[in-house]
Amino acid sequence: MAQWDTSRYTSLFISEATEHLEALSKELVRLEQGEVTAEAIDSLxxxxxxxxxxxxxxxxxxxxxxxxxxxxxxxxxRTTPTRFDRGVADLVLQACDALTAHVKAVAAGQPFPDAAPLMAQLVAATQSMRPGTTPLPFKENAAPPLVETTPAPESNLPPRWLISLKVSASSAQPGVRGFLAYKRLGSLGNLFRCAPSLDEVKAGKLQGGLFAVELETTETEANIQKTVSQVADVTLVSIEKVVAPPPVPAAEEARPESSPGDRVVGQEPQRTVRVKTELLDEFLDLAGELLLATAGVREAGRTLHEDARSQLNVSVDRLHGLVRGLHDKVMEARMTPVSVITDRLPRAARDIARRRGREIELIVAGSEVELDRAIVDELNDPVLHLLRNAIDHGVEPPEERRMRGKPPRGTVKVSVRRASDRVLLEVEDDGRGMDTERLKTIAVERGLITAEQAKDLPERDALLLSAAPGLSTATTVTDISGRGVGMDAVKRAVEQVGGTLEIISKRGVGTTFRLSLPLTVAMVNLLLVSVGDDVYGLPIGKVAGVVETTRATLAHSQDLPVLQFGQAVVPARELSALLGVPARLHDVNAACPFVVVETDEGRVALAVDALLGQEEVVLKALRRPLDKVRGLSGVTVLGNGRPVFILDVARIDAPAPHARAAGGDA
Amino acid sequence: MSKRVLVVDDSVFMRDIIKDIFAAGGFSVVGEAGNGVEAVEKYKELKPDLVTMDLVMPYRNGIDATREILRGDGKALVVMCSALGQETMVMEAIEAGAVDFIVKPPRAEDVLAVVKKVLGEG
Amino acid sequence: MRHVIFLVGKDRYALPLDAVREVVVAPDRYTRVPHAGTSVKGVMTLRGRVVPVVDLARLLVAAPSEGQPAGGKVVLLELTRRDLGLLVTEVEGIEPIEQVDRPPHTTSRLVRGLTRVKEQAATVLDLQGLDSAVASAFATE
Structure with a gap:
């Protein structure tokens, strides 16, 4: 074995081996559903x-x-693809899992789990398969398939330069200037990784006029400099040689020990670096705090004399622009394709279906759509849960399906798509659908809703009962409603990241769970309101409008105050009472702003003391113990250094023990 | 020897302004053209060191003319003249091979700075 | 083991030094946490971070202390990926504590035991008990 220090390659080993094993299991599942081709097995x-x-x-x-x-x-x-059956597939998957366990053991610094019985099974299976007599076409290529395509030696690649450019602020058409510089550099070689993207360069959307691009060229540094110098209004900020990525140990046994690192596994068309996700989190935290700090500088400048202040503000504006740009870039770097979640689904679907005796075709679409990593992380379990429910409780067993005139094989479709600034993720099955009448009955039995409420409950709300805490945990509901346990956890997770859950279901036809998700979680536009001595933020997206009126003129419905809003009448509440915080004494005849917000229960008007304005802020997630506090969805720090809680508007009117109605006390 | 320039613009007024700028900057304007077709002919005939090319012109627009000129002479230096709001067209012209652009109304120092840079004198 | 010794009212308490990240002067004002129990002072910002602060006097005696004087110190605990501050009256210093005696009859899960520091009695707090008490002070039903 090699004598060199392998420890610095450990993390790379873990990530690459994991990728291979995930690909193996994924391809195997796909292979089982499709045709067994020589190429496919070759790839395994x-x-x-x-x-x-x-x-x-x-x-x-x-x-x-x-x-x-x-x-x-x-x-x-490979030599006898006809012998590839479910038994073999199972064995391969088991081996794949065992190898994954090994990789995890490496990651955790633990000893390898024992795989002796499995190895014996693998050997037995191998021996039981006799080599085929007819040579397969792909076997005619005498050379055994190699792991890596032999990459071009490093020295054959032209050098790569990282070039930072600045488009002069006085340029009449900065976008065209930047584009021209880009094109000129492109005439020298190949360009990579323009940052910000070329579209943003063309649009002239450059913070401080700065952008950078990598150029692979055989030209000299002097020639690159000369080319840039020939473009008016563009200056070269810096130019440096991009250091080649560190060589990676090649995956071959018979490698000379003397040169452990002189080969590169594969070749990346676009160079990327792996960054620890924690590091990205820290970047985001820091970028967010920079934004806050900038706001703090602006705030501090308010005390300055006018001349000094306007000068300062020019700089602060610029600083804010730069920091905002940095923040956007960090957000961009955090964007992760949904495939991180969906890639695991085929395997999971296969396992669940086999365990439950279902036949399933899983269709996954749109897994290239990207979301903030934090959201993707949070959705992993919920999506798996929805899939499990769809197969376990949605899709009927094959014989039942036949009886109902459906194809015996059920279809579960997981699709992801962008819809303006949201991402829609749907899990759709063609199973038995949900029984809303039964859901309502059980909800009434359990005291979640009254019989009266049940009667008037719209279809979509009735379906959402399956995700109500008291119901979804009830095992009796599991098979009646066609839904399993834990739907409340799914709903909570989706809402935690600022998304919404919608259920569409038709009895006998199927059910669709639609998750509407924000692209990112970090920035939020707030309406700041004051209540007593406190300031709270209401997400603008949830604010339907503001009505200024006196408490005395509120109408009443069933003894509770209501406010006329547009064509509708909405309940009016004291925000202080909903939050359980001290209120300022108020005069029922004095005008007071009522903020009409969209809650899960419909619109509600919240009486506040004053509107303090609108602000775009960096949302900070609530950490323990603050995440335990009812009614809050996040926190931010204003320019004056004051922390402000962001209210969980969707659930602000949820029944609370001490909630009082507006107008009750004066 | 001063560099030889061909000025292409459908407006005589604009051509005069540009010509004056070049004259003051020590360039010699060897020809003018009022449309794209004429521009291509004049280029073949005069072989100037540099062309300033209006974007929007009758008969043949500046982008097509630029393309045509470069087809005949790959080393031709064509500088586009554009107005604000024509960014997309300018970028198209750059894709077609234009080496730089100036924004109308032209200011002497900008035009000369751009042209000198293009000619490697800046 | 070295401990941070601090006063809550007139009583002396101790926490292991490695459980404490830093001590800062208490802010003039806090942002109120809705629904939270009376022992929750509110949140403060420290270098851009939002730190929940618990009034240790109220957490320990579970009753309103007689008008906590303004000021005091906030002892920030060393916890992974989150922040928590304890409002105390004054921090006295760092002292080695070798022996902690279990109290004869355990009164509170917040208390690990009793000890003597420079001839004076001190109560050593239990970090885990403290943490769960804090969590329930924030958790509202």
Missing amino acids: FRHAHSVKGMAGSMGFEATTALGHKLEDLLDRV
Whole structure:
């Protein structure tokens, strides 16, 4: 085994091996559903081979041995694809899981789990498969498939330069200027990674006129400089050679020990670096705090003399623009494709369906759509849960489906798409649908709603009862409603990231769960209101309007004050009472602003002491113990350094023990 | 020897302004054209060091004319003259091979700065 | 083991030094936390971070202390990825504590035991008990 220090490659091993194993399991599931082709099995083989090779390079003997056995089996399958059946597929998946467990053990610094029985099974399966007699077309290529395509040696690539440019602020058409510079550089070689994107450069949307691009060229540095100098209004801020990414140990056993790092696995068309996700979180925190700090400087400047203040404000405006740009870039870097979630689904669907005796076709669409990493992280479990419910309780067993005249194989479709500034994620099944009457009955039985309420409950609200805490945990509902337990957790998780859950269902036809999600969680536009001595933020998106009126003129319905808003009448509440905070003494005959907000229960007018204005702020998530506080969805820090809570408007009118109606006390 | 410039614009007024700027800057304007077709002909005939090209002109617009000129002479230096609001067209012209642009109404120092840079004198 | 010694009212308390990140002067005002229990003072900002602060006097005696004098110190606990501050009357210093005696009859899960610091009695607080008491002070039904 190699004598060099492998520890610095550990994290790379973990991430790459995991990718291979995920791809292996994913491709295997796909293969089971489609045609078994030589190419497909070849690809499985290559993944196993890669993992084995990498483990070998790292000196992980147990992993190497296991990988080797899997490789042997897949090699045998290659020669007799007709022998590839469910049993073999199961075994391959088990081996894949075992290898994944090994990789996790590496990550956790724990000993490798024992895989001896599994290895024996792999050997037995391999031996039981006799080599085929007819050579397969892909076998005619005598050379065994290699893990990596031999990459061009580093020295053959032209050098790459990171070039930062500044478009002069006085330029008449900065976008065109930037584009011209870009084009000129492009004439020297190949351009990569324009930041901000070329579209933003063309639109002239550059913070401080700055942008950067990487150029791969054989031209000299002097020539690059000369080219830039020939573009008016554009100056070269910096130019530096991009350091080649560190060489990665190649996945081959027979590698000379003397040169451990002189080969590169594969070749990335676009260079990327792996960044720890915690680091991205910290970047976002810091960028957010920079924004706040900038607001703080502006605030401090208010005390200055007018001349000095306007000078300061010019700089603060510029600083704010730059920081905002930085913040946007960090947000962009955090954007993660939904495939992180959806890639796991085929395997999960297969396992659930087999366990439950269902036949399922899973269709996944739109997994390339991107969302903030924080949202993707939060959605992993809920989406899996929706899938499990769809298969477990939505789709009927094959015989039942036949009886109902449906194809025996049920379809579950997970689709993701952008809709303006939201992302819609849908989990749709063609199963039995939900029984809203039964849901209502049980909800009444459990005292969640009254019989009266049940009668008038609109369809969509009735369906959402399945996600009510008291109901979704009731096991009796599981099969009646066609929904399983834990729907309340799904709803909560979706709302936690600023999304909404909608259920569409038709009995006998199927059910769709629609998650409407924001792209990012970090910035929010607030209406700041004061109540007593406190200031609170209401997300503008949830504010329907503001009505100024006196408490004395409020109408009453069933003894509770209501406010005329547009064509409708909405309940009026004291925000102080809803939050359980001291109110200022108020005169019922004095005008008071009522902020009409959209809650889960419909519109509600909130009486506040004053409107303090609108502000775009950086949302901070609530951490323990603040996340336990009812009625809050986040917190932010204003320019004056004061923390302000952002209210969970959707649930602000949820029944609270001490909620009082507006106009009750004066 | 002073550099030879061809000025293309459908407005005589604009051509005069540009010509004056070049004259003051020590360039010699060797020809003028009022439309794209004429521009291509004049270019072939005069082989100037540099062309200033209006974007919107009758018969043949500046982008097509630029393309045509570059087809005949890959090293031709064509500088577009554009107004604010024509950014997209200018970028199209740059895609077509124009080396730079000036914004109308032209200011002497801007025009000369751009032209000198393009000619490698800046 | 070294402990941070501080006063709550006139009583002396101790927390392990490695449980304390820093001590800061209490802010003039806090932002109120809706629905929170009376022992929750509110939140303050510290270098851009939002830190919940609990009035230790109220948490310990579970009754309103006689008009907490203005000022005091906030002891910030060392917790992973979150912040928590304890409002105390004054911080006395750092002292080594070797022996902690379990109180004869445990009165509170907040208390780990009793000890003596420079000939004076001090109550050593239990970090986990403290943490769960704080959590329930914030959690509203």
